[in-house]
Amino acid sequence: MDCDPEYGGQGLPYVMHTAAQEPFVSANMAFNMYQGLTHGAYSAIHAHGSDEQKQKYLPKMVSCEWTGTMNLTEPHCGTDLGLMRTKAVPNGDGSYKISGQKIFISAGEHDMAENIIHLVLARTPGAPPGTKGISCFIVPKFLVNDDGSLGEENDLRCVSIEHKLGIHASPTCVMAYGDNGGATGFLIGEENMGMRYMFTMMNNARLSVGLEGLSIAERSYQQSLAYAKERLQGRAIGSDPGTSSPIIEHADVRRMLLTMKTHIEAMRGLLYLDAACLDRAKHDATDEARDNARDLAALLTPISKAWSTDLGCELTGLGVQIFGGMGFVEETGVAQHLRDARIAPIYEGTNGIQAIDLVLRKLPLKGGEVVSGFLAHMGSLSADLEAAGGDYAGLAEALTEALAQLQQGTTWMLENMSEPNEALAGATPFLRLFGNVIGGWVLAKSALAALNGDYEDSLVQEKLVSARFFAEQVLPLSSGLRASATSGSRDLFALGAAQF
Ligand SMILES: Cc1cc2nc3c(=O)[nH]c(=O)nc-3n(C[C@H](O)[C@H](O)[C@H](O)COP(=O)(O)OP(=O)(O)OC[C@H]3O[C@@H](n4cnc5c(N)ncnc54)[C@H](O)[C@@H]3O)c2cc1C
Numbered sequence: 001m002d003c004d005p006e007y008g009g010q011g012l013p014y015v016m017h018t019a020a021q022e023p024f025v026s027a028n029m030a031f032n033m034y035q036g037l038t039h040g041a042y043s044a045i046h047a048h049g050s051d052e053q054k055q056k057y058l059p060k061m062v063s064c065e066w067t068g069t070m071n072l073t074e075p076h077c078g079t080d081l082g083l084m085r086t087k088a089v090p091n092g093d094g095s096y097k098i099s100g101q102k103i104f105i106s107a108g109e110h111d112m113a114e115n116i117i118h119l120v121l122a123r124t125p126g127a128p129p130g131t132k133g134i135s136c137f138i139v140p141k142f143l144v145n146d147d148g149s150l151g152e153e154n155d156l157r158c159v160s161i162e163h164k165l166g167i168h169a170s171p172t173c174v175m176a177y178g179d180n181g182g183a184t185g186f187l188i189g190e191e192n193m194g195m196r197y198m199f200t201m202m203n204n205a206r207l208s209v210g211l212e213g214l215s216i217a218e219r220s221y222q223q224s225l226a227y228a229k230e231r232l233q234g235r236a237i238g239s240d241p242g243t244s245s246p247i248i249e250h251a252d253v254r255r256m257l258l259t260m261k262t263h264i265e266a267m268r269g270l271l272y273l274d275a276a277c278l279d280r281a282k283h284d285a286t287d288e289a290r291d292n293a294r295d296l297a298a299l300l301t302p303i304s305k306a307w308s309t310d311l312g313c314e315l316t317g318l319g320v321q322i323f324g325g326m327g328f329v330e331e332t333g334v335a336q337h338l339r340d341a342r343i344a345p346i347y348e349g350t351n352g353i354q355a356i357d358l359v360l361r362k363l364p365l366k367g368g369e370v371v372s373g374f375l376a377h378m379g380s381l382s383a384d385l386e387a388a389g390g391d392y393a394g395l396a397e398a399l400t401e402a403l404a405q406l407q408q409g410t411t412w413m414l415e416n417m418s419e420p421n422e423a424l425a426g427a428t429p430f431l432r433l434f435g436n437v438i439g440g441w442v443l444a445k446s447a448l449a450a451l452n453g454d455y456e457d458s459l460v461q462e463k464l465v466s467a468r469f470f471a472e473q474v475l476p477l478s479s480g481l482r483a484s485a486t487s488g489s490r491d492l493f494a495l496g497a498a499q500f
Pocket residue numbers: 070071072073077078079080103104105106107164172343346347348349350351352353
């Protein structure tokens with residue numbers, strides 16, 4: 001939907017693409033990865049490729065007649081891509097000979113598309129060490145002739161397909177490049193700029209993985225809700241003696257369902273906000289507005305990715321719990337969502353790395369002004385909530401208290417940056433705290449918008465209940481998370497490795 005119309009896309013905002021993606025990912029997270037990876041490869045070629053490369057590859061990628069992959073990981077390097085070894089040697093005619101092994105390559109081999117356009121990160125001879133010496137290449141499975149027809153098969157092959165915990169419809173491949181002299185690759189942009197190019201797409205890619213957390217939780221919620229209305233077990237308080245009640249009538253099951261429903265609504269709000277910032281970073285009217293949107297997207301993205309994918313695992317776990325024993329057996333299908341959800345906190349930068357990114361790179365943006373501006377923006381909702389009175393004023397109180405904890409945690413992090421292990425020790429609980437507070441703010445904002453808009457009473461009430469539940473059940477965790485985030489690294493490093 002958001003691809004360039006020049007290559008067959010619809011040119012719609014990324015936020016619309018994000019919203020439209022959700023049901024596809026809910027329907028089948030693994031299957032959706034084929035187009036997700038294609039979109040990633042499309043974005044890299046679109047942003048940094050030559051006109052000729054764009055004309056040659058993009059139309060068929062936008063239509064998904066050809067799919068795409070992203071080849072970063074190698075056996076000895078996942079998080080630390082600076083250790084990469086795959087080689088790219090110039091052929092003298094503008095192309096390169098690529099050789100090396102990549103692992104964990106999603107959609108690396110399959111026969112559902114005529115061609116697969118691999119994007120491969122590799123080092124050219126004499127490249128600087130570390131991430132500064134990495135270049136990005138287009139390495140098609142079948143070389144593409146000038147008239148667009150498919151030519152000879154390239155020197156690359158899938159050596160094996162991993163057996164995994166979940167996403168079984170997505171082949172995760174070990175790829176060997178250049179076993180017979182070298183696969184032909186074509187440089188995107190300039191040499192040694194590969195990691196920089198990856199960074200330009202990182203926000204979108206991380207947001208898409210965050211969306212997997214949301215979508216898989218939504219799928220699990222829909223199934224759990226249907227089951228909870230149907231499954232008769234026990235007698236709910238107040239129901240007639242001798243009858244069995246649908247389990248949705250039990251308080252604990254309602255707690256689980258509302259936990260799922262409210263976190264899902266909160267994640268959706270965060271992801272739409274983040275996606276809209278990415279649109280505004282490109283299209284807002286002034287340089288200053290574009291700059292501000294870019295900074296806010298940078299701040300929100302690690303939270304979108306890590307908070308949503310951790311929740312994806314927790315909420316799909318609740319889905320299994322709502323099904324009871326039937327959740328643990330495969331025939332209901334609800335266990336699959338828990339297994340599928342588990343990869344999202346790992347790939348596209350583990351959630352531990354997202355927390356580090358938030359604390360060490362994003363909080364200090366513009367000397368802390370980006371984060372303080374966003375906290376002030378969230379805080380400004382309180383006046384409107386108080387003006388609405390009643391339960392809405394209660395939401396303001398809970399939000400103000402949670403924001404105070406987040407502010408305290410943020411100040412502590414900024415003040416303790418000079419001793420990175422102090423800040424890093426609490427980075428994960430800090431990210432959780434940040435996500436929760438954004439969630440409380442999103443739900444309170446929705447509740448107020450519903451009250452002030454022209455909506456049915458039932459929707460106004462539903463939004464208020466969601467915001468109130470979250471304010472009463474989740475926001476009070478803020479003080480504990482702040483304490484955990486700011487307790488420092490003493491105990492983490494008190495034991496030697498042998499004492500673990
Ligand atoms: C199903 C699947 C699909 C994938 N698809 C692709 C793909 O299409 N293309 C691709 O290139 N890759 C892909 N990957 C690879 C994925 O991106 C990596 O697995 C991921 O980046 C983590 O790298 P690693 O596995 O080497 O873990 P490691 O880097 O070894 O990390 C192990 C643990 O150590 C932690 N850790 C590492 N370094 C630090 C640090 N500096 N500070 C704190 N903690 C740290 C990590 O957070 C993690 O908990 C896929 C992986 C899987 C399992």
